[in-house]
Amino acid sequence: MTQLTCFKAYDIRGKLGTELNEEIAYNIGRAYGQIYQPKTIVIGCDIRLSSEDLKQAAIKGLNDAGVNVLDLGMTGTEEVYFGAFHLDVQGGIEVTASHNPMDYNGMKLVRENARPISADTGLKEIQALAESGEFADVVTKGTTGKYNILPEFIEHLMTYIDPAKIRPLKLVMNAGNGAAGHVVDAIEAKFKQLNIPVELIKIHNEADGTFPNGIPNPILVENRESTRHAVLQHGADMGIAWDGDFDRCFLFDEKGQFIEGYYIVGLLAQAFLLKQSGEKIVHDPRLVWNTFNIVEKYQGEAIQSKSGHSFIKEKMREHNAVYGGEMSAHHYFRDFAYCDSGMIPWLLAISVLSETQQTLSSLVEGMIEKFPCSGEINFKVADTQLTIQKIFDYYAEQKPAIDHTDGVSLDFGAWRFNVRASNTEPLLRLNIESRADQNPKPMQDYVDELTRLIQG
Template sequence: MSTLTCFKAYDIRGRLGDELNEDIAYRIGRAFGQFLQPQTVVVGGDVRLTSKSLKSAVTNGLLDAGVNVIDLGEVGTEEVYFATSFLQADGGIEVTASHNPMDYNGLKLVRKGSRPISADSGLADIRRLAEENAFPPVSRRGLYRQQSVLGDYVEHLLSYINCDNLKPLKLVINSGNGAAGHVIDAIEAQFKARHVPVELVKVHNNPDGSFPHGIPNPILPENRQDTIDAVLAQGADMGIAFDGDFDRCFLFDEKGRFIEGYYIVGLLAKAFLQKKPGAKIIYDPRLIWNTLKLVEESGGEAIMSKSGHSFIKEKMREVDAIYGGEMSAHHYFRDFFYCDSGMIPWLLVLELVCSTGRTLGELVSASVDAFPSPGEINSKLADAEAAIARVRSAYEQDAIRTEDIDGISIEYPDWRFNLRSSNTEPVVRLNLETRGDKTLMAEKTEQILTLLRQ
């Protein structure tokens, strides 16, 4: 029995060839069918050059397991989430490696109701069945059909805003040659049909799995320049950039400045609480002060969850939260089946800019000044555990609070930090914030990184 190393905590991701290939994808399809016993499963794939063949293999595995398959074609992850619930299917599979390097691909799996399947909710069982590879003979193949849900999906997206509130604005939208382009085209067509005076300037909008302008991953500073340049050249009011499967969106203000996801969480929480006072908002432990302040001021209830989509979705369902946000630019919505979407956030921010008459820069500037943060800093370390322990023992004794909800969070009166090992990459992630003191921010960041990387 061969060990499959492509199975991670939340999804399946691996290097093409040895860790993930068509044979393994077929076995995952068979295992998914055997474990869940679904009647109908929705499949989709991103624009990577290997996604089509891997999707075909996983589809064959499902069909051989007697499962009916609805193939959505080339779509982003959230289109699979949407279709699974909208079509009342028993599960969904998206073939994607999101922002991973060129030689990777992967699969994201959900069950009925678009609920995530992660290590503790079925992924380990699917892995075991795929590794054993002892499937019964094919007795009845499932039925295969192709179907698009694009129109219904875009209608759902636009239900989050009131198009009558939108004013003449120009937006730069960079799809990074990933999967977002066709959705942006469909939204643009709807704007025109509804006489919405918003102009979309599209950058790298055509899907191209060879990624001629680099892997779409705007969280890396080197991948932001094309969006910044276009915002400045066009005199745009806002810039939006997506990762490969567009489950995350990244925002740039009218001056081309990248806005950290952390400040967007507070902004969206406030926007939801204006519409639904008293609602519950989920946040993650990495950066928290701005979110807590805005939720409290807006009369909402802030509830902490571990980072990672399966934890946040579970917590949102448990407490019936209206919105959940991670500083990594994942935003979750109750009315989107508690799933994350990269399309809903920019539409909400667009409406906010129009209804307040303030630019995106003006909307976040008070938060950025009140709680400065250098953004997430990653360190590749030989012994992550020892390094984290070293930092902990140096800072813990004088702290006013220490928490172990997700990695370690240590808090002082005027600054705090969170240190955690990544669930998806071999790195330790540092997040730090202060109460309005950029000098202290730089000083403490430098101290902790020096200790961490000794």
């Protein structure tokens, strides 16, 4: 029995050839089919050069397990999520490695109603069966047909805006290497049909699996310049850039400035609470004060959850929350089966821009001034738990308020920080924020103090 190293906490991801290949993809499809025994599932893939072959191998495995497959073609992860809850099917698979380098690929798996399959909800069982290869004999094999989900997906996206209320706007759309391009084109056509006065300036819109515009990951500072430049060049109201499977989107204001995901959580909470006060908003514990402030101001209820998509989705279902946001640019929506989407956030943002008649910078500048943050800082350390204990001991005599929802958060009143071990890499992740009105100290002082402590 070969041990498979491509199975991670939330999905499947590995280096092509050694950690993930067509034989492994077949076994994963076969194992998924045998364990869950769905009648039909949807499957799609990103633009990577290896994705189509891996998808076909997984389809063969599913068919051999007796599962019917609807092949959605080249899609983003959220199109598979949408198919999994919108169509009469019992699950879905997206072949993608999102923002990983070109020589990687992977898969994201969901059950009926797009419920996530992660390490604690079935992924380990799929791994064990895929490793052993002890597959049951199946009398009737499944069939495969092609299905175009795009028109129905676009119709769903339009339910998040009121076309009559959208004011004239100019938006830069950076599809990275084109994975999101087909959706951008379809939205553009829909806007024209509905007379929505929004002009889309499309860059890197053509699908190209050789990644001519670099790894599709706008979190990397070096990947932001093309969006920033296009916003300034065209005098756009906002810039939008996506990652490789476009389940995360990143926003730039009209000055070309990249907006930290933390403040977008506040902006989207505001968008929902403007429509309906009293709604519940789920957030992660890394940075919280701005979210609390917005949710309180617009009469909502803030609910804290551990970071990570399976935890956020579970907490949203438990509380029937309308929206959940992570500072990592993952945004989740009740009307989207509690799944994350990279298309809904910017549509909501143009709603808020229209409703408030403000610019994006003026909407978030107040948040940034009031609650400055460090952004996420990652440290490579030999022992994450030992380092966390060291930090804990250092600040003990200051008697901060302590929260253990995810890693450890220490709150000193005028400033706070969260430090946690990464779920996916051997890293310690640090986030710091402060209350500007109570705090004479610059953010960099806190960053320097904690950096010395961690690296000391």
